[in-house]
Every structure is written in C-alpha cells, then in structure tokens.
Amino acid sequence: MIRNIGARVIDGVWRLGFASRFLFLLLRYSGQSFLRLHLTLREIYFSGVLSLLIILVSGLFVGLVLGLQGYETLQRYGSSEALGVLVALSLTRELGPVVAGLLFASRAGSAVTAEIGLMKTTEQLKAMDMMAVNPIARVAAPRFWGGVISMPLLAALFSAMGILGGWLIGVAFIGVDDGAFWSQMQAAVDIRYDIVNGVIKSFVFGVAVSLIAVFEGYDCEPTAEGVSRAITRTVVSSALAILALDFVLTSFMFRG
Amino acid sequence: MAHREEKALVDLRQVHFAYGKREILSGIDLTVHRGQLVAIMGGSGCGKTTLLRLIGGQLKASAGSVTVDGQDMGQLGTEALYALRRRMGMLFQFGALFTDMSVFENVAFPLREHTDLPESMLRDLVLMKLQAVGLLGGHALMPSELSGGMARRVALARAIALDPMLIMYDEPFAGLDPISLGVVGQLIRRLNDALGAASIMVTHDVVESLSIVDYVYFVSDGRIVAKGTPDEIRESKDEFVHQFVHAEPDGPVPFHMKAAPIGELLMGEGGQ
Amino acid sequence: MSRSTIDLWVGLFVLMGGAALLFLALKVGNLSAASFTESYTIEARFANIGGLKVRAPVKVAGVVVGRVADIRYDNERFEAVVSMAVESRYEFPRDTIGAILTSGLLGEQYVGLEPGGDERMLKAGDVLKITQSAVVLEKLIGQFLFNKAAEAPQP
Ligand SMILES: Nc1ncnc2c1ncn2[C@@H]1O[C@H](COP(=O)(O)OP(=O)(O)OP(=O)(O)O)[C@@H](O)[C@H]1O
Ligand SMILES: [Mg+2]
Numbered sequence: 269m270i271r272n273i274g275a276r277v278i279d280g281v282w283r284l285g286f287a288s289r290f291l292f293l294l295l296r297y298s299g300q301s302f303l304r305l306h307l308t309l310r311e312i313y314f315s316g317v318l319s320l321l322i323i324l325v326s327g328l329f330v331g332l333v334l335g336l337q338g339y340e341t342l343q344r345y346g347s348s349e350a351l352g353v354l355v356a357l358s359l360t361r362e363l364g365p366v367v368a369g370l371l372f373a374s375r376a377g378s379a380v381t382a383e384i385g386l387m388k389t390t391e392q393l394k395a396m397d398m399m400a401v402n403p404i405a406r407v408a409a410p411r412f413w414g415g416v417i418s419m420p421l422l423a424a425l426f427s428a429m430g431i432l433g434g435w436l437i438g439v440a441f442i443g444v445d446d447g448a449f450w451s452q453m454q455a456a457v458d459i460r461y462d463i464v465n466g467v468i469k470s471f472v473f474g475v476a477v478s479l480i481a482v483f484e485g486y487d488c489e490p491t492a493e494g495v496s497r498a499i500t501r502t503v504v505s506s507a508l509a510i511l512a513l514d515f516v517l518t519s520f521m522f523r524g
Numbered sequence: 525m526a527h528r529e530e531k532a533l534v535d536l537r538q539v540h541f542a543y544g545k546r547e548i549l550s551g552i553d554l555t556v557h558r559g560q561l562v563a564i565m566g567g568s569g570c571g572k573t574t575l576l577r578l579i580g581g582q583l584k585a586s587a588g589s590v591t592v593d594g595q596d597m598g599q600l601g602t603e604a605l606y607a608l609r610r611r612m613g614m615l616f617q618f619g620a621l622f623t624d625m626s627v628f629e630n631v632a633f634p635l636r637e638h639t640d641l642p643e644s645m646l647r648d649l650v651l652m653k654l655q656a657v658g659l660l661g662g663h664a665l666m667p668s669e670l671s672g673g674m675a676r677r678v679a680l681a682r683a684i685a686l687d688p689m690l691i692m693y694d695e696p697f698a699g700l701d702p703i704s705l706g707v708v709g710q711l712i713r714r715l716n717d718a719l720g721a722a723s724i725m726v727t728h729d730v731v732e733s734l735s736i737v738d739y740v741y742f743v744s745d746g747r748i749v750a751k752g753t754p755d756e757i758r759e760s761k762d763e764f765v766h767q768f769v770h771a772e773p774d775g776p777v778p779f780h781m782k783a784a785p786i787g788e789l790l791m792g793e794g795g796q
Numbered sequence: 797m798s799r800s801t802i803d804l805w806v807g808l809f810v811l812m813g814g815a816a817l818l819f820l821a822l823k824v825g826n827l828s829a830a831s832f833t834e835s836y837t838i839e840a841r842f843a844n845i846g847g848l849k850v851r852a853p854v855k856v857a858g859v860v861v862g863r864v865a866d867i868r869y870d871n872e873r874f875e876a877v878v879s880m881a882v883e884s885r886y887e888f889p890r891d892t893i894g895a896i897l898t899s900g901l902l903g904e905q906y907v908g909l910e911p912g913g914d915e916r917m918l919k920a921g922d923v924l925k926i927t928q929s930a931v932v933l934e935k936l937i938g939q940f941l942f943n944k945a946a947e948a949p950q951p
Contacts, residue, residue: 306803313802317809356824386623395620398580400609401637402602421813428816431824450823455860459825461851467817 287483294412297405301413311414315376319422322375323368327426330363331433339442348444352453355434360466364427366514369473372419373506377481380411381502384485385495408486412478419474420467465521476509533558533690533722534579539588548574550746561716561723563733566743572726573617576692580614581605610638613683617694619675621667627678628663634685653681656711673699684715693725709736730769835862835881836920840894845876846930847905848896854880854907861886880907889914895928
C-alpha cells in the first residue's frame, strides 16, 4: 500500500520532469510554427474555429442565467441597474476565462491528445522522426501555439456573448433601464484591472491546457487503451489546472 | 564480392540490445556495402525490426557499435543524426502513413520538409514515385481508403521520395499479391542499382528475395546464425537455413516463444 | 478542407475574437476611463483614511478625474500617504483641499478634491497642504456622547 503510493509519487515526479523538458523542447522548436504559418493556422482552425459554436452558445446561456439570477438578487436591494456591473464583472474576471477554458479543454484539448496519441500508436511520429523531421516541431508545437492563440479569443467571445445574454434578459425582457445598465457597467469595469487581467488569465489557461493536451498525447502508451486514458487525463488535469491557476492568479490580481 | 572492408556503408559490430532486462540482440555483426541489397531473415519476434531501428539511430545499442557512412550512430547529436537520416529511407512494417494527409501529400511530405522545389516539379516527382509503385490513380485517396497492400506501397513510395543512399524495408512484401510482389521486388532491385544506394530488406519471402538480393543474413536468438549469397544459401547444408528455406516446422528455429511446456501451464490452471 | 478555406475561417475567427475584445474594451470597459490616459501623481497626507482602497476614484465636483494609485503609512509622522494618479488634462491650484468622502451613507469611499484660488498649479509629485480625514462613524458617535456627558452636569 505505502509502496504503491510511493511508486505513484515517483511516477508523478518523473512525469513532471518529463513535462518540463517537453515544454523546453516545445519552445525551442517553435520557430517552425511561425515560419510556416499555415501549420499553425490549420491548428487554430481545429481548436479555435471548431470550438466557436459551443463557446458562443454556452456563453449566451451563462449570460442569460447570470441575468436572471443577478436580477433576482439585486432587485431585493433595489439596485437592479447594477445588473450590468454584476454580469460584466463576473464574466470578464472569472466565468469567461474559466468556463471557456473548461469547454476548450474538453472540446479541443481532448481532440489534440487523441490525434497525437493515435499518431504515436500508428508509428507516424516514429516515421516522421526517421524522415529527419522533428515531431515536436512539426506536430506538437503548431498544436500548442494554435491552442495558445485560440484560447484568449474564445474567452473574449464567451464573455462578450455572456454580456449580451445578460443584456437580453435584463434589458430586453425584464426592462432594466438600458442606459443605466451600460453606464454603471462602464463606470465599474476597469480596462486594465478587469479586462486585461481576464485576458491574461485566459492566455495562461490556454498555455496550460494546450501543454497538457499535447504532452498527454505525446506521452501516452501507444495502444487504444492508452490513448483513451490519455484523453481522460487531459480533461481532468486541464480542469484541475485551470481551477488551481485561477485561484492563484485571482489572489495575485484582485487583492486591492 | 569484391568490396573493400573500409568502404562499408553500414557496419554493425558485436551489437547488443535489450528492452529493459530482456536481451533481444546479443552480438550481431553485419556489413552492407554500397550497391548491395541485403536481406535479413529470421523468425517472428527475433528482433529484425529492432535491428533496423538501431541502424536508423532510433534505438541505441547497449554494447558494440553501429556505424553508418563512417559515423557512429551512438555518438551523434540530434543535428548530425537528422542530417544523416535525410539520406536514409525506411519503410515501416505497418506503413505508418500520415492519416491526416492524402496519398499525394504523404509522398510529398519528405520533399516539402527537406527541399524548396517548386510545386510543379514536386508534383512531377511525387507522381513518378507513385507510378513506380503502381498507384498513380490513387494519389487523391486518403490512407483510410487504402487496402493494406496499397498502404505499404504508398509507404514505399514515401520511403524512396528523397532518393536516399540507404533504404531499409521492413517486410515490403507483406500483404502483396504475387503480381505486385514481383513488381515491388524488381523495383527495390532497380532502385538500388539506379541510385547506387544500399538496401536492407527484412522479409519472410524466401523465394522472391533469393532471386533479387546479393546477400542474406539469418537471425535467431539474438545472433547471426547463417549468412551467404543466394547461391550459397540454396546449396547450404546448415540445418537452420534448410529449415527456413524449405519452411519446415521442426528444426532449430523455434515456432513457440520461450515458455514452460504447455502441459504444465494447462495443468497449473486446472489444478487451481 | 483545402488550405485556402481554412485560412478564410481562421481569418473570420480572429476577426470575431478581435471584435469581442474591442467590445469588452470599448463598450464594457469604457476605454476613456482613465486607465490608459496620461496621468501625473500627486500625494496627500491624512490622519485617517477610513476604508479607502487603492483604485478608488478621485473626484472633483462629482466628476472622476483620476484614481488612487497607492496607499502607504508614514511611520515618522504617523500619517497615511495617499498617491493619486490624476489625468494630465486636468490641472488644479496648489491650495486644493483633499478630503476622504463617502458616496451615499454606506457607499464606497473616494477622494474628493476642492480646488482653491492659487494662481500656481499642482505639479507631479506635489503634496496637498490641507486635507480632511475620513469621518469615522464610531468616533463621531463617541464624540457626541462624550460631549453630551460633559454638557449635562454644567447648568
Ligand atoms: N517497445 C518494446 N518494448 C519492449 N519489448 C519490445 C518492444 N518492441 C519489441 N519488443 C520485443 O522485442 C522483440 C523483437 O521485436 P521486433 O519487433 O524487433 O521483432 P521482429 O523480428 O521485427 O518480428 P516480426 O517479424 O514479427 O516483425 C520481440 O520479442 C518483442 O517482444
Ligand atoms: Mg518486425
């Protein structure tokens, strides 16, 4: 039992070390992803464009719910005009980056892991290596950067969509004053403090999720079962990483 | 054969290799010269693919030396290794085609990665290679739309796309009908001669390979147990060779992986 | 999917993402709100800042002209030092008074500036001469009771 735990800890440390080395190699061989931009564009298409629908729809629904619940609570204190503030701040600071990150991990991250894992299982990575093409540069790096670039855009779209959803419920359906909704929001939301920090968060989440996805694919055991385990691990570790990083970042950013 | 020893393109000396604790190769000596087409034969699981991986530098020998074109594969850094591999081609045992690219793009891949050829010339080159393996008509297909035999012919076209100096084929004949088998055999021979390259072929097809190769190595139990030119092999009195060439079930080549006798295992299961 | 259609989609995606960011910056965050405009710093010393926080607004005549950039405690003079980033387009006389006020009865605290009549204007790094500390409710009530108690036995 204790030996079992010990072995797992050692295995974990070993993987962490490998992941760090992998990140180092990834960054070192990233040049190609930008010199041959179409490689990265392709990955932005797969992880960004194909995630658009789920991000937009979820953003809208989260905004609608925030609008309803927020109004419910605020009108008890007679300050329903503050609905805009509540919706905008919750989305730009927390919900936008976090929920978009979670969706991104399960939609795009898992797909990346599956793809790379399958390439490993069918020896495509070895064949590439044998053709003097570095698989980290050719396969892993473009997927990593595609995710890193897509994630902040997706989070911004999520937040924007959510605010529109909040507006739809609050202003168009319930009848909160349109002018108050926007002006209070604008007075309370600070660009550097709220919006830029939110974008930084989504960028960090993008790096974390993309790294996990690419690494798990690369590190998976080359069997069908190994690939499926790697996909599960991608989704689970991404979610944990997002929530933990969110806590750390929030405590640094929004202390004042 | 009148090849001088120092000119050898591939030279393995006392190569040992183990996966973990399990020793697969224990003291292999093997030499391939330019212009030569060499066949490696041996029972399933005896380490032939492993041997090719060692020559390609994807695995490192635990003892002994693997030398390709005068360079020790164990000592090379990534850059030098890649420079050398650009002049090698390898046909993987299971094809290993890139599943997200069409047949055309698969063959074009090494050319796109390593040359700056204009698109029109690249197209001509790729179509020529596909013509050579008889799949010109299938250039627009995706790998998932190919049969097993077609896939390995595409992989073969990809392996020779850069006209390498050393070509390794891991079972090029598996899954081919007798006609394509003959064509591919001739292709491998002609290619080797036209390029002045050296080729190493892992195969189980004794008849076909004896008609085209220059030299044959037999591997068993981690060692070279027999070697010779096709004529020597046919005449050979060696019981190992005899068994292999005439496909006899009993002899020094074990059909079974090492294990306790089956009776004992079955008894053991039953007894519990 | 051919390469050019992918390019088109990615282009659209980046445009949409950019538009969303712009929407957040302009419509939600109101870009003109002081964050990126040029500013200069002035300081003020208070005996008590109450619940003032960094980033609280600095207002003149009810208009936001800047934000509180930093709050320190001066251990030699036992005072709080508040630095404020004021937008460069606003200038105030040197005898301007700084006060810590509260918006509404229980609202957030902010720094209110009351411009004086001096000809010369405040420059970056200047310190306000006259300040008025935060009103602390408990103290006020305590004082009131004390006064009442002191008044009572006299007549
Ligand atoms: N990645 C690996 N890890 C551990 N053992 C391995 C690995 N790959 C192969 N082996 C073992 O090494 C031995 C040789 O494998 P190899 O693939 O070289 O055989 P082979 O001669 O190519 O067989 P075949 O003719 O069936 O392709 C096998 O017994 C196999 O069990
Ligand atoms: Mg094999």
